[in-house]
Amino acid sequence: MDSFKVLLIDDESELVETLVERLGYRGVTAKYTTSGREALRMMTDEVFDIIVLDLKMPGMSGEEVLKEMKNRNIETPVLLITGHGAPIDEMDEKIDGVADYLAKPISLEELIAKMKESIRSE
Amino acid sequence: MNQNQTESKSDALISGVSPMRYRRLWRFSIIITLSVSLIPLMILAIVNYHQDQKAFHAENRYTVSQILTNTKRNLESVIKERRSALTLIVSEQSFDELCSEARLTSTLRNLKKSFGGFVDLGLINSQGNQLNYVGPYNLEGKNYKDQEWFHEVCLRGVYVSDVFMGYRNFPHFVIAVKNEKEGVADFVLRATLDMQLLNQEIHSLNLDRYSDAFLINRNNVLQTPSLHYGNVLDTADIEVPPQVRNREVIEESTESGERITFGYAHINEAPVIVIATKRLQNPFRYWLSHRSSLLWFLVISVILIVIFVFYRATWMVNRLRTSDMKRAKALHNIEYTSKMATIGRMAASVAHEINNPLAIINEKAGLLKDIAGFAPDFPIKDKTLNLADSILNSVDRCKKVTHRLLGFGRRMETRKELIDLEHLMKEVVGFLGKEAEHRNIEVQYNIPKDVPTVENDRGQLQQIFLNLVNNAFAAVPDWGKIEISIEEYNDNTIAVTVKDNGSGISKDNLKHIFEPFYSTKGEFGTGLGLSITHDLVSKLGGKIAVDSKLGEGTSFSITLPFEKTDILG
Numbered sequence: 001m002d003s004f005k006v007l008l009i010d011d012e013s014e015l016v017e018t019l020v021e022r023l024g025y026r027g028v029t030a031k032y033t034t035s036g037r038e039a040l041r042m043m044t045d046e047v048f049d050i051i052v053l054d055l056k057m058p059g060m061s062g063e064e065v066l067k068e069m070k071n072r073n074i075e076t077p078v079l080l081i082t083g084h085g086a087p088i089d090e091m092d093e094k095i096d097g098v099a100d101y102l103a104k105p106i107s108l109e110e111l112i113a114k115m116k117e118s119i120r121s122e
Numbered sequence: 123m124n125q126n127q128t129e130s131k132s133d134a135l136i137s138g139v140s141p142m143r144y145r146r147l148w149r150f151s152i153i154i155t156l157s158v159s160l161i162p163l164m165i166l167a168i169v170n171y172h173q174d175q176k177a178f179h180a181e182n183r184y185t186v187s188q189i190l191t192n193t194k195r196n197l198e199s200v201i202k203e204r205r206s207a208l209t210l211i212v213s214e215q216s217f218d219e220l221c222s223e224a225r226l227t228s229t230l231r232n233l234k235k236s237f238g239g240f241v242d243l244g245l246i247n248s249q250g251n252q253l254n255y256v257g258p259y260n261l262e263g264k265n266y267k268d269q270e271w272f273h274e275v276c277l278r279g280v281y282v283s284d285v286f287m288g289y290r291n292f293p294h295f296v297i298a299v300k301n302e303k304e305g306v307a308d309f310v311l312r313a314t315l316d317m318q319l320l321n322q323e324i325h326s327l328n329l330d331r332y333s334d335a336f337l338i339n340r341n342n343v344l345q346t347p348s349l350h351y352g353n354v355l356d357t358a359d360i361e362v363p364p365q366v367r368n369r370e371v372i373e374e375s376t377e378s379g380e381r382i383t384f385g386y387a388h389i390n391e392a393p394v395i396v397i398a399t400k401r402l403q404n405p406f407r408y409w410l411s412h413r414s415s416l417l418w419f420l421v422i423s424v425i426l427i428v429i430f431v432f433y434r435a436t437w438m439v440n441r442l443r444t445s446d447m448k449r450a451k452a453l454h455n456i457e458y459t460s461k462m463a464t465i466g467r468m469a470a471s472v473a474h475e476i477n478n479p480l481a482i483i484n485e486k487a488g489l490l491k492d493i494a495g496f497a498p499d500f501p502i503k504d505k506t507l508n509l510a511d512s513i514l515n516s517v518d519r520c521k522k523v524t525h526r527l528l529g530f531g532r533r534m535e536t537r538k539e540l541i542d543l544e545h546l547m548k549e550v551v552g553f554l555g556k557e558a559e560h561r562n563i564e565v566q567y568n569i570p571k572d573v574p575t576v577e578n579d580r581g582q583l584q585q586i587f588l589n590l591v592n593n594a595f596a597a598v599p600d601w602g603k604i605e606i607s608i609e610e611y612n613d614n615t616i617a618v619t620v621k622d623n624g625s626g627i628s629k630d631n632l633k634h635i636f637e638p639f640y641s642t643k644g645e646f647g648t649g650l651g652l653s654i655t656h657d658l659v660s661k662l663g664g665k666i667a668v669d670s671k672l673g674e675g676t677s678f679s680i681t682l683p684f685e686k687t688d689i690l691g
Contacts, residue, residue, distance in 0.1 A: 012478055018485035025492045056474075083474045104477040105484035105521055 004049035004119055008032040009039040009065065010081065011057040022108055028115075036060030036068075043074050050115045052079045052102075066097050077118040081106060148439040155431045160424065167420055174409055179383075182400045183371050186385040189327060189335050189398040190369040194387045196323045197337075201282060201391035204237055204315065205297050209280070212301040212311050220245045220254060220311065227256045239319030241294060246272070248308040257314065259290055266312075275300050275310050282392040284339035285317045285346075285354065293317035293354045295345075295392070317354060321346045335398040337389075345394050350401075360397065455654060462585070473524035480520050487513035526552060540575045541583060543608050543618060543682075550587040551606070554595055561600045568607035576616055576684045582658050583682075589655045590620040590678050597624030597676060611681050615664075621677035627670040635668060 006023065008016045008030055016032035023030040031048075033039045037060050043051070055062035062080065069078070077099040099118035102111060211220075211229060219225050226243055233240045242257020250267025266272040275281035275298040283296040298312040324335050324346055337345035344356050351358040369387035376382060381402040388395050402408070410417060491510035494503055526549065544567075551558075551565055558565055576583075594604045603623050611617035627635065636656040659666045663683045670676035 012482060015478075015482050015485055018482070018489045022485065022489050022492050025496055083477045103525065105481040105517055108485075108488055 003027060003029065004115070005047075006030040006115065007039060007042060007048040007051045007076075009036065009051065009057075009062070010034065010054035011059075012054075019106075019108075019111075023112075026108075026112065028112065036062070036065040039065060040068055040072070043069070043076065044072065048076050049119050050079065050099075051076050052081060052111070052115070054081045054083075056083055070097055077121075079111070079114055079118060144439050144443050147442070148435050151435045151438065152431055155435065156428065159427050159431070163420065163423060163427075167416075170413070170416065171409055174413060178402075178408060178412075179373070182383040182402060183373075183385075185333065186371050186383045186398045186400050187369065189329070189333065190371070190385045190387045190396055192327060193324060193335055193396045193398065194369065194389060196326075197320060197389050197394075197396065198391050200239075200319060200323060201297070201389070204233075204239065204313070205280060205282065205299065205391065207233060207237055208297055208299040208311055208313055212299050212309075213303065217245075217301070217307065217309050220309070223254060223256065226254050230256050233313070239315045241290075241314040241316055244312045244314075246298075246310040246312055248276070248310075253309075261289060264289075271296065271298060272310070275312075276308070284343070284393050285320070285337075287355065290314065293345075295320075317346065332402075333398070333400045335396065337394045337396055339394050348397075350399070451653065455657075458654065469527040473527040476520070476524050480517055480524065484514065484517045487517065538577050539580055540577050541580055542575055543583075543616065544569045544573060546580065546584060547587055547591075547606060547608065547618070550584060550591055553588065554591060557595060561602075563595065563598055563600070564603045566603065566605045568605060568609075570609065573608050574610065574616065574684050576682050578662050578682060582662060586655050586658050586662075586680065587618070587620075589651050590680075593651065593678070594620050594622040594624070594676075597622045599624065614683055614685065615681040616684050617679055617681045619677055619679040621675060623675040626672040626674055627668075627676055628672055632668060632670055636666070 006028060008019055009032070010016045011034050013032075013034045016034065020030040020032050031042065031046075033042060034057075036057060039051075039053075042048075053062045053065060060068075066078065069076070078097060079100050079102060080098045081102050081104060083104045099121070100114045102114065211233075215225070215229075220229075226245065230240060230243045233243070242255065242259065242261075244252050244257075244261065245254040246252050246266055250265045250269075250272055252262055252264045252266065255262040271281050271283055279300045279302055281296070281298040285293050285295045287293060294314050294317055296312060296314055298310050301309050301311070320337060324337075327335060329335060334349040334351075336348035336351065338358055338360065339345055342357050342360060344352055344354055344358050347353045348358065351360065369385060371383060371385040374382055374384050383400045383402070385398045386395050487510045491507060491514070494500075494506040494510065497503070547569075548567075557563070591604070591606075598604060605619075605621040607617075607619045607621075609617055636652055656666050659680050659682075664680050666678065666680045668676065668678050
């Protein structure tokens, strides 16, 4: 499964725009949004293989997005980006419905690897 | 916050640096408690002493007074009895009968038997000639016409002398009675009595060694022997008291400062005076002997009170000092913890804020690399790729810094987790990486590959390691060396040792090194670093030990518990 559709959600539009472009170079179809609410709308309109979500956002936060996804029974795997720089084993606890974590600044190779792994394990 | 800090600091200063305050408190509490408990006791003792003295003097006066009364009564009755006996003889027997030697001898015998004390009897006519005499001396035919006593007996009908030696050459006294029958020629019956008769009366009083009783005549001549004033017929150095009807008791001081109770009474039957004295023993010594039980009670009470007061004050001040110290330490701990928490929070938020732009830089540089990489060759392609790589490398370095800061911020939360000690230690040393570089300090690790993980609090372990490594950095000179080893100590403990080749710690200092407020850094140290480390290690279930040699260096070892199953899990 080499080609998959990604939804990137992060309030830093410059970051997500660049990421989408870079993923495009590697044959990954990606869409992005800077708002949680918009992301939920996109998720109901379209089916994604994986969602990459920033935890801390103005307006609707990453956690709220996750909760809403659960309410709407959207079971797309989620990769969570945190600005707290903590590797998974040091996080307080795994947040429900999150497949894996990534710390900012993201390494693109790691992102792609984790996306593939999460989709595979689904 | 600021005010709290200064407050707790001054508090720490007071309890840590001013032992004088506790000594003063100790002394003050001892003085107050001793005075409160001893002064009433002493007042009671003094009051008791004075009351006792009063009673003692009253008792002395009473004793003297009793001696006087008894002696006076006894002596008067002794003399009166004998005088009456003689009066009876002269009135019952005729002059002729008494002229018979046999008759006089039997009379003397009867007197001796009935009354005692009689030595001889003499019959003297109105011309003063001794007509008949019975007794041990050869005194028949003596003439008493010119003697004073003869005149007196002729005048008054009865005469009692004082004690004198006379012809007989032993102390005696005389009772003479005159026949006063109508129509019969006057004659006088004269009896000599032994002084011992009087002395016996005084002896019968059974006086104690402080008391004395004796007789003197009006010329200060002793009539009976005295303890202090001389023997019979010596002249006593006593002021002759004026004639009083009854007795009188006074208190006097002798020349040597001795107090005596002095009493006298005139004997009605004879020209003598009874003197009774009672010397006061040293009143204080009297009190000591008299009130020995009270005194023992006093002494033991005072000793017990003093012991108790000292013990209690020491105990109290020590407790106060300990609790002050604990409080100051706790305050300092709180201050330290909250400071660390603040720094942690600040560091985390700074790192978080930096991570966002850093991520953008990262992606932009990545994109630049992508674009250049996927584009066909162009003149500066290689240079562009190199530039992008160099940006990405710098971002990586920044990332390490921000992640370390975030880790530091998170360590304030207390939670047990599996910890790779080697990783944690290297992270801690990483904080001091720049200092190590500047000062050329070599940090050497002796850590085997298979060191088990430990389940413990990450933040607190980090703080412990940081304190130890910080101390080691402070101890070593430039170009110094620090060795860090981690090893399995035994089946369930891991030992972490930080060893430096600094100047070492003297044995005296080593004893106090984990005590709060003990610092060798003077103004630069709070003296709490190792104390807090010690407490933290204990809290985490571990132990800390120190080994040091002057000039060779110091090594701190902590041992931490771990469970074998963790490796398998």
